[in-house]
Amino acid sequence: MLTRSPAETLTAQLAHRFAERIRNRLLPPGSRLPSVRECARRHGVSPYTVVAAYDQLLAQGLIEARRNRGFFVRESRAEMAEPAAPAPARPAPRPGADGRTQPPVDAATLIRGMFRQVHGLDGVTKAVPGMGVLPPGWLEAPFMSTAVRRVSGATNLFSLSLQYGEPAGELVLRRALSHKLAALEIEAAPEQIVTTVGATHALDIICRTLLRPGDAVMVDEPGWAVEFARLTLMGMRILPVPRREHGPDLDVMARYCEAYEPAQRPKLFISVSVLHNPTGQCLSPSSAHRVLQLAQQYGFLIVEDDTYSHLAQQHAVRMCALDGLRRTIYVSGFAKILAPNWRVGYLAAAPDLVERFIDTKLLGTLTTPSLFEQALAHCLEQGQIRRHAERVRARLGAARARTVQLALQAGCRFVTEPAGLFGWVDTGVDTDRLAQVMMDDGYLLAPGSLFHAVRRPSSLMRINFATTQDAGFWRDFERARRQL
Incomplete structure (x- = not known):
């Protein structure tokens, strides 16, 4: 709780606490602050102290008072401005059970x-x-530092550091990844694999290559919040597909495809088949086959995000294995199991898409760090x-x-x-x-x-x-x- 101190008043302490959270965006723009009475009870101070603290935040321009509604974190001019590019309208905050905006x-x-x-x-x-992600202590592995030392000998360190790496990624890693995917029954030659700066970067490359603002994208719901936010920023039309026990709601997917003219139909379906986030569910074989049939019938591609593959059993069903990477694109990485800061992810796709993905990668990041890719290849091979x-x-x-x-x-x-x-x-x-x-x-x-x-x-x-x-x-x- 707040403590009385000659060095700092209770008002200043409370104002500082809220200011820190606002500046760190732990209270994002538009957030409603607790009511004066609720805040006083929660922090063990008088309502007068809360009012004085809120007054300080008002004076700093961090919050604003809305008549008969309360105090809200102030939105910046950029956030209040209308977007220049066409984008889906953001839904207005909805009231909670007590009628207040949450x-x-x-x-x-x-x-x-x-x-x-x-x-x-x-x-x-x-x-x-x-x-x-897993706690850092869970990811500690002595072999990581050994692998880095092995690939960073004096001669190799200079050669890897003083020039850009291969546009598609280090060949030694792509070969190791090809073997890894084969164990999951996904046949992908090294030439069909592109390394990325994490799995999120792989998803971004795919969307920037295959989509344009206004295109429709089907996504799991509930689903990954970052994916919703990223697609919204890119100006895509998000079509949520309810996630059921054995996979996506196939009837909803079919209705999305039938409701639009061919040019307006969904271009992609982005889904987590194995250990879905947040439900933990896995795709059944029958659902996988039906999704692939819909993709063939209506001409959309499937992006299979297998971020949690290392935490799943090997026999889990993956659409990329059933489809052979014809209408599917595989995405994964190593941040969830090994080294988040190495930022090594990858995608695997049909040969006719790979060169387009490499072009997008070059425009965004040029290449990816060869040192960590070689070290990771060594860990995979061993x-x-x-x-x-x-x-x-x-x-x-x-x-x-x-x-x-x-x-x-x-x-x-x-x-x-x-x-x-x-x-x-x-x-x-x-x-x-x-x-x-x-x-x-x-x-x-x-x-x-x-x-x-x-x-x-x-x-x-x-x-x-x-x-x-x-x-x-x-x-x-x-x-x-x-x-x-």
Whole structure:
């Protein structure tokens, strides 16, 4: 809680706390601050102190008062201006159960939380339940530094550093990736593989190559918040496809394709087949075949994002394996299992698309870092990543079992069968509001509204099994939920 100090008044402490979160975008533009009474109760101060703190934030231009509505984080001129390029209209914030507009926790906020953790009122930094990756301690592997030393001998280090790498990526890595994909029954020659600066970069290359502003793209819903945000910024028409137990809603996909003239039909379907984010579900063989039939019938391509492949069993169904990369494009990377900062991802596609993807890569990043690509190739060739992934999967399984037990004891309900890295849970309260309350305890949640193309209040949230196996988090969660 705030503490009385001759060095800094309670008003200044409270104003500083909100200012820090606003500047770090943990409270994004448009967020509604707690009411004066709610803020006073939460921070253990008088309403007068809260009013004075809000006055300081108003004077700094960080917030604005809206008559009969409360205080909101101020939007910059750039954010308030109309976009120059045609883009889908952003939905207006919807009121929660109590009639108040809820503060958005957007994709950028969640990503910033990965780099700049939230501090609670007690000043303690805690784990991030909404995090999209494994904790750094889980990824430590001695063989990584050995691989870097091996490929960075004096002569090799200079040759790799003083010139650009291969446009498609280091051949030694593309060969290793070709063998890796063959183990997943995906036949892709090294010439069909392009390395990228992470899997997100691979998705960006594909979209920039194949789409133009205004094109329609089908996506999973619930789905990856960053994908929604990225496609929106590019001016695409997002067509959400409900995710069912065994895959996408095929009837909805068919209706999207039938509702438009051929030139306006969806160009792409971007989907996570294996350990879907956030539900953890996997695609069934029958659903995979039907999606491929729709793609053939209506002429769209399928982008299969296999980011969580290292956390899944090898026998999981992948459309790229069934299709042979004819109408499918495969995307994956290593940030989730090994080295996020190496930023090594890749895509595999039909030969007629590969050169176009390389051109887009060259225009965006020129080439990718040869040193890390060669080091990664060595780790793949020696089987070190495969063994490391087996250890991580075992550790994650134990964490998942513990977290599931704690979540159920806390009164949550799993909407889908717990699997992989994420749990999709029903909390029974508006998780946008819950996220703001728990930020005071030092936790950054991933509310369910974040995983819908059109934001709407939700009682669901995504949890990371690796970062929510602490009973202390669930005690704080229950206390926060009681406040709502």
